[in-house]
Amino acid sequence: MNRRQSLYSLLGLSLMSLGRPSAAAAEPPKLVKTKAEWAALLPPPAFHVLFEEGTEYPGSSPLNQEKRNGTFVCAACFQPLFDSAAKYDSGTGWPSFWQSLPGAVGTRTDYKLLVPRTEYHCRRCGGHHGHLFDDGPPPTGKRYCNNGVALLFVPRGETLPKLRT
Numbered sequence: 001m002n003r004r005q006s007l008y009s010l011l012g013l014s015l016m017s018l019g020r021p022s023a024a025a026a027e028p029p030k031l032v033k034t035k036a037e038w039a040a041l042l043p044p045p046a047f048h049v050l051f052e053e054g055t056e057y058p059g060s061s062p063l064n065q066e067k068r069n070g071t072f073v074c075a076a077c078f079q080p081l082f083d084s085a086a087k088y089d090s091g092t093g094w095p096s097f098w099q100s101l102p103g104a105v106g107t108r109t110d111y112k113l114l115v116p117r118t119e120y121h122c123r124r125c126g127g128h129h130g131h132l133f134d135d136g137p138p139p140t141g142k143r144y145c146n147n148g149v150a151l152l153f154v155p156r157g158e159t160l161p162k163l164r165t
Contacts, residue, residue, distance in 0.1 A: 031077045031125045031164060038076060038127075041164075046075045049147045050127035053112075053119075058093025061148020066095070069156040075149065077125035078161040081105060082144070082151075090136070090143055095151065097144040098136045105144070107132060120144060124163070 033041075038051050048054035063072070072082040072095070081104045082097045090096035103123060110119035110131070118132040129150045136143035154160050 029124070033125070042076060043149070046149045049150045050074075050076050050125075050129075053128040054147075056094075056147045056149050060093075061095060063095045063148040063151055063153055064093065066153050068153075070158070071154045071156070071160060072097075072146075072151045073154060073160065074122040074125060074127055074129070075152050076127040077122060077164045078152070079104060079122050079124040079163060080160060081122060081129070082146075084153075084156070088137055090145065092143075092145055094130065095146045095148050096136070097146065098138075098140045098142055100144055105129065 086097045086099040105120045106123045110117045130146040133143040
């Protein structure tokens, strides 16, 4: 056994599992609906952001000022996306987080402004939430810049909404 294998063994990792998602970060089952079905379920501003990849005006979301402990969930499918402990004031006018919950969001490259950006979305329903930047605070250095209308806040101690089917 070489030093790397010894270290991985000590940490409870196997070389075979590196680069693969763990069971704890397993992808949630997908929720597929037509745009018409989502439009019937969501307020127009939320539908526009989530399923037409719109953007709300900076400073327009009450969630920007939300300081209580709790969980931020996808406004479309109710998948938990962020814990309030990872929220911070980025000064951008949008709710911002330095980390998402494990396995909650997916990313893809967005060229809408001609310059490549990293767009992120709910892994469960595919709803667009915002963009991911490398100018956030420690420990990750990431900034998940989220449209407030794409989120719902559930205070700690209250029951999370049942996942939409």
